[in-house]
Amino acid sequence: MERLRTPDSRFVDLIDFEFDPHYVDVHDPNGGEPLRMAFVDEGPRDAAAVVLLHGEPTWSYLYRHMIPSLVDAGHRVVAPDLIGFGRSDKPTLRADYSYARHVEWTRELLVGHLALRDVTLFGQDWGSLIGLRLVAEHPDRFARVCIANGGLPTGDLRLGDAFDAWREFSQSVAELPVGAIVAGGCATRLSPEIVAAYDAPYPDETFKAGARQFPALVPNSPDDPGHDSNVAAWRALEKWSKPFLCCFSDGDPITRGADRIFIDRIPGAVGQHHTTIVGAGHFVQEDRGRDLAAHLCEFIASTQK
Secondary structure: OOOOOHHHHOOOOOOOOOEEEEEEEEEOOOOOOOOOEEEEEEEOOOOOOEEEEEEOOOHHHOOOOOOOHHHHOEEEEEEEOOOOOOOOOOEOOOHHHHHHHHHHHHHHHHHHHOOOOOOOOOOOOOHHHHHHHHHOOOOHHEEEEEEOOOOOOOOOOOHHHHHHHHHHHHHHOOOOOHHHHHOOOOOOOOHHHHHHHOOOOOHHHOHHHHHHHHHHHHOOOOOOHHHHHHHHHHHHOOOOOEEEEEEOOOOOOOOOOHHHHHHHOOHHHHOOOOOEOOOOOOOHHHHHHHHHHHHHHHHHHHHHO
């Protein structure tokens, strides 16, 4: 598998992001040389971890407003860069990216290398698609779940006009403007320095195979390769009685209303203080990251045994 590695110089002096990177090698489930996967790991190592999983087309930079608040509350915080994003290696062929591979790469980091237990998962966008699969398959390792602006589609239901328009754009535009995409998914105006930080992992289009491919990997029909695994994950989640919280925003046209699916189907969501983050777009961590961290800290504190 051919891959690219973004030069370290691209990540120097990024605004509000002074966290040291950590790296592990994760294996290709189909064979081949390992890939380097990057992650932020802050806070006391003996504390239970809060895992923050990003989505498309962001990276751990998205969590820079949340990490300090969580660490100040005494939590260990692990924020990976998914393969193809951030400081992680980037396979150059779109065919090398699959939903199943992303689950396995993330599993190897969290379960294999870090051996995390008593985990609080926070997932947004693809962070929920990947994270919820791991929760369903390793329920003993997770203590609670919080989802914001995400889902776990099986392909049995249509994803809506907004998602269809986004996928069409992502597959047809000549150059994928990553920073501008993030800015367009926010309710607040991002400074040029912040937009540049989201562009930093991608010196040119050859680095964007993962960002380009992700929208095409969302299950959108019963024939999708991810259908059966996600159906199985839902069966497990429908028995999940540990705490499950939704913190969706009020300004995301793609996931608006999807929190009801979780609240109605997952036993652990009953009685939780689900909230709507006001004044935030799809990238709620960017718009209201500190508020979101406060909700997450309260959720953890109120559900600890």
